[in-house]
Amino acid sequence: MRLVIATIVALLGTTLGVSYDGYKVYKIVTKTEAEAALLRTFESNENFDFWSSINKVGKPISVMVAPNAQSQFEFILKTTKMHFSVEIEDVESTIEAERRYHQSRRPLKSGRITFDQYLRHDEINAYLAELAQNYPDNVTLETIGQSYQKRDMIAIRISSGPSDPPKPAVFIDAGIHAREWIAPAVALYAINQLVENPYYSLFTEHVDWIILPSLNPDGYEYTWDENRLWRKTLSNGTRCIGCDANRNFGYHWMEDGADDDECSEIYGGKEAFSEVETQNLRDYLADTPNIKGYLSLHSFGQYVLYPWSYADVLPDNADELQGLGEQINNAIEAVNGTTYTVGSTTATLYAAAGASQDWAMGGAGIDIVYSIELPGGGFFGFDLPPSEIERVALETFEGLKVFGQYFVAQKR
Ligand SMILES: *[C@@H]1O[C@H](CO)[C@@H](O)[C@H](O)[C@H]1NC(C)=O
Ligand SMILES: *[C@@H]1O[C@H](CO)[C@@H](O)[C@H](O)[C@H]1NC(C)=O
Ligand SMILES: *[C@@H]1O[C@H](CO)[C@@H](O)[C@H](O)[C@H]1NC(C)=O
Ligand SMILES: [Zn+2]
Secondary structure: OOHHHHHHHHHHHHHHHHOOOOOEEEEEEEEHHHHHHHHHOOOOOOOEEEEEOOOOOOOOEEEEEEHHHHHHHHHHHHHHOOOEEEEEEHHHHHHHHHHHHOOOOOOOOOOOOOOOOOHHHHHHHHHHHHHHHHHOEEEEEEEEOOOOOOOEEEEHHHHHOOOOOOOOEEEEEEEOOOOOOOOHHHHHHHHHHHOHHHHHHHHHHOOEEEEOOOOHHHHHHHHHHOOOOOOOOOOOOOOOOOOOOOOOOOOOOOOOEOOOOOOOEOOOOOOOOOHHHHHHHHHHHHHHHOOEEEEEEOOOOEEEEEEOOOOOOOOHHHHHHHHHHHHHHHHHHHHHOOOOEEEEHHHHHOOOOOHHHHHHHHHHOOEEEEEEEEEEOOEEEEOOOOHHHHHHHHHHHHHHHHHHHHHHHHOO
């Protein structure tokens, strides 16, 4: 049976088109570890895009499957008696409906940030520029570089001013995976509250916050204009474009949970740091002193994850990371009951060698490092409706505050 399935899986590969005509999304609930293992054999196949991780038995898994692979896939699901249903019959028509909705949205008026809509990359940068202008004592902007298509990647540093000795800094990024729109929105909300809400100046008194809300701007804009479900960067390839930037960092690169097929959703790139976006982040972290904490925002699944991603091994300070991760969860949960699972990436979810968090710890030498998978919503999980941005941002901000305050309490 295993050989038959391997053969069928091998036969399924052809290039993904830009349209999702006829693409289906299946929801599968595994009953055994063997079923989960079978599903994992599809993970690097370009006809399959897993929207949730294949981890715990019994948790629902969503996977989008290209039309030419569906009948074989359903055959396998049926013959192995897996529990599955079709969640979305035709992905393209669902995307079209969403696209019409987002394109009919009103443009953001200058000086009027709101959290009832998602923002384009240039609107995000315009807001940052406005803050720099209005709060010169507290805000400095740094362009850490440009993306492949020459968009500015701007980090904002929020500070109550210089001090001696210098204060510790925390670094937060969002948007490395283009389709995970709630991540930049949450980063922007944190920026907004820390800068513009006088009540929260308390949280910038002893810690500088450096926030990069849009780490993959080309991919992000591509999700608005071309392909709502795009995940990767947009660099050139021979058969398929882009690279999973969160598999491209040069620490145990490509060891496990990444793919060397450039059409795969988890393609790690031609070499470590092949992408200009990951180079920019690497260089910024290397050149910026005193960064004590690193946190990367993703969606979806409600996880607080710490290294390592490259294999099922734990860093020396895993107990500390577990403890602080649980405090972050408790703060979020206290708002309205949203709970997160806390653990190391590989043990909790899956291996993902080349992830930014491994490089932040192993390459940049930052001790306190997390990735947060925010809540999902909408049709696909990545398309939480705009009406829910504020709810998620508000509760997540409680967790981010705990993260930032940790470096005060510990006098690290
Ligand atoms: C902004 O800077 C001023 C002057 O250093 C300080 O008093 C204030 O608390 C700062 N506000 C924030 C949000 O950091
Ligand atoms: C990317 O590929 C296109 C088409 O093959 C080519 O015109 C362009 O110059 C390439 N860009 C880079 C930066 O290699
Ligand atoms: C709290 O959660 C409930 C149930 O998930 C939801 O209906 C409600 O809108 C949430 N309230 C707030 C303030 O977010
Ligand atoms: Zn992600």
